[in-house]
Amino acid sequence: MSNALIIVPTYNESESLTAVLDRILEAAPDSDVLVIDDNSPDGTGSIADTYAAAHAHVSVLHRERKSGLGPAYIAGFRLAFEHDYDWVVEIDADGSHDPAVIPTLLGIARGVTADLVIGSRWVRGGRVDGWNVLRHMISRAGNSYARLALQSKIYDLTAGFRVIRVEKLRQIHLETIASSGYCFQIEIADRVESEGGTVIEHPITFVERASGMSKMHLGIVVEAFIRITGWGIRRSIRGF
Numbered sequence: 001m002s003n004a005l006i007i008v009p010t011y012n013e014s015e016s017l018t019a020v021l022d023r024i025l026e027a028a029p030d031s032d033v034l035v036i037d038d039n040s041p042d043g044t045g046s047i048a049d050t051y052a053a054a055h056a057h058v059s060v061l062h063r064e065r066k067s068g069l070g071p072a073y074i075a076g077f078r079l080a081f082e083h084d085y086d087w088v089v090e091i092d093a094d095g096s097h098d099p100a101v102i103p104t105l106l107g108i109a110r111g112v113t114a115d116l117v118i119g120s121r122w123v124r125g126g127r128v129d130g131w132n133v134l135r136h137m138i139s140r141a142g143n144s145y146a147r148l149a150l151q152s153k154i155y156d157l158t159a160g161f162r163v164i165r166v167e168k169l170r171q172i173h174l175e176t177i178a179s180s181g182y183c184f185q186i187e188i189a190d191r192v193e194s195e196g197g198t199v200i201e202h203p204i205t206f207v208e209r210a211s212g213m214s215k216m217h218l219g220i221v222v223e224a225f226i227r228i229t230g231w232g233i234r235r236s237i238r239g240f
């Protein structure tokens, strides 16, 4: 068995999934890949099943309904616990993250024994291709606000391209993580950092999805804003 589990959450990614899986297997042929599909109406789940039937390293977890990125990833993390993987890799199914970078992120994680390696858009050398000004502003403002409120050193707290040490995930009490949207990524990074974990940001180029629809909506931004503000207030009260 490989010691890294690459988790690919999907909701309506029928147009991009096969190509992304091909690129993942090419880049990391020794890793196992787990697609977690929330009963996508566009048939992504059966595309994943067909792919898994033809590729020994790929498996699929089907969930009954769309319940957000957080619960999907937590289900994947629990499988990584059960099967004793050392690392999980998070990557989107829409082609925004280049699978060719996975060995680099894993190499950094293993080399410096980091707890979290983030493929970061917002450190020197990182960039985003294809976003409009509004999307740039939302991501930059959201990350700056979260960094300030949580007194974090991380520049790309919302990034969805990461390697996480499973041992660290076991320590951060997943049962108490309530975030659903991309706030989940902030919460995980914050837990790792608050527990004294080693976090490294490696610059990546993020490419806007070429097909399919974004799952980003106002509710996700509002959830992040409310939760971050709550955590920040609690933290500053405790600090005094």
Ligand SMILES: Nc1nc2c(ncn2[C@@H]2O[C@H](COP(=O)(O)OP(=O)(O)OP(=O)(O)O)[C@@H](O)[C@H]2O)c(=O)[nH]1
Residues within 6 Å of the ligand: 008, 009, 010, 011, 012, 013, 036, 037, 038, 066, 067, 068, 069, 072, 091, 092, 093, 094, 096, 160, 182, 208, 209, 213, 214, 215, 216
């Ligand atoms: N299983 C599962 N996957 C999800 C859910 N929401 C989003 N995803 C997947 O999570 C990844 C990130 O979602 P995106 O819609 O690309 O979000 P984003 O990257 O912030 O937005 P864009 O840049 O516009 O694509 C993609 O692979 C989605 O298919 C969900 O509720 N359940």
Ligand SMILES: [Mg+2]
Residues within 6 Å of the ligand: 092, 094, 096, 209
């Ligand atoms: Mg995306």
